[in-house]
Amino acid sequence: xxxxxxxxxxxxxxxxxxxxxxxxxxxxxxxxxxxxxxxxxxxxxxxxxxxxxxxxxxxxxxxxxxxxxxxxxxxxxxxxxxxxxxxxxxxxxxxxxxxxxxxxxxxxxxxxxxxxxxxxxxxxxxxxxxxxxxxxxxxxxxxxxxxxxxxxxxxxxxxxxxxxxxxxxxxxxxxxxxxxxxxxxxxxxxxxxxxxxxxxxxxxxxxxxxx
DNA sequence: ATTTTCAAT
Numbered sequence: 597x598x599x600x601x602x603x604x605x606x607x608x609x610x611x612x613x614x615x616x617x618x619x620x621x622x623x624x625x626x627x628x629x630x631x632x633x634x635x636x637x638x639x640x641x642x643x644x645x646x647x648x649x650x651x652x653x654x655x656x657x658x659x660x661x662x663x664x665x666x667x668x669x670x671x672x673x674x675x676x677x678x679x680x681x682x683x684x685x686x687x688x689x690x691x692x693x694x695x696x697x698x699x700x701x702x703x704x705x706x707x708x709x710x711x712x713x714x715x716x717x718x719x720x721x722x723x724x725x726x727x728x729x730x731x732x733x734x735x736x737x738x739x740x741x742x743x744x745x746x747x748x749x750x751x752x753x754x755x756x757x758x759x760x761x762x763x764x765x766x767x768x769x770x771x772x773x774x775x776x777x778x779x780x781x782x783x784x785x786x787x788x789x790x791x792x793x794x795x796x797x798x799x800x801x802x803x804x805x806x807x
Numbered sequence: 808a809t810t811t812t813c814a815a816t
Contacts, residue, residue: 623813645813652813683813713812 599655601641605749613682614710614742616765625652625681626749629660632674632704639663642749652681653689657696664700675703680737680745683713684773690723694730706733708741712769721776728777736769 605626613624628640639660645652656679664671685693685707697705707727714720728734737745739758746756 619812621812621814625813647814650813686813689813711812714810717810 598646599643610750616710623652623683628678632676679707682710684709687719687723690727708737738766
């Protein structure tokens with residue numbers, strides 16, 4: 597049950613885990629791995645975390661790793677790994693994703709998140725910042741993303757039915773994510789200004805000395 | 808050691 601490859605996701609599972617107004621105690625992850633130049637997935641599926649053992653991201657990375665080790669010719673091509681995940685990765689999983697990307701530097705990660713996982717936890721915040729700074733596309737899922745995820749992984753014949761307050765929650769979560777990610781920028785700007793002013797100060801004091 | 812939303816009842 598933890599991992600399902602090349603199988604459609606049951607509709608109920610999609611709605612209960614991706615609904616961003618409902619609390620859940622597990623994580624659902626849908627993914628599609630494709631050559632960046634093509635639209636067809638080489639590998640796709642969905643997975644849950646295995647309770648008390650591994651987060652969903654770990655299972656994903658193991659799955660993708662084994663795909664590339666079984667198909668070594670593919671490992672040299674440009675790939676995109678699209679991820680739709682009900683909870684944002686914790687700090688450790690962020691690092692695992694970053695390590696994975698460094699190992700396979702031809703894979704671009706596109707991560708879409710339904711709900712933030714302990715967003716007040718500073719370690720998780722730092723993890724998300726590192727992920728973004730490593731070049732991963734990272735955003736909260738909006739109505740179109742849920743609809744797309746439903747179309748791709750659940751049912752192409754049926755229409756996605758948005759739940760109540762979907763847009764509100766997306767707004768709140770997006771604002772929170774934006775705040776978390778911007779903390780980096782604010783810090784960096786502060787630092788660069790500090791260095792800038794220090795530089796000014798140093799050079800002006802040297803000028804003063806020479807006079 | 809710091810939460811309880813990647814459970815346990």
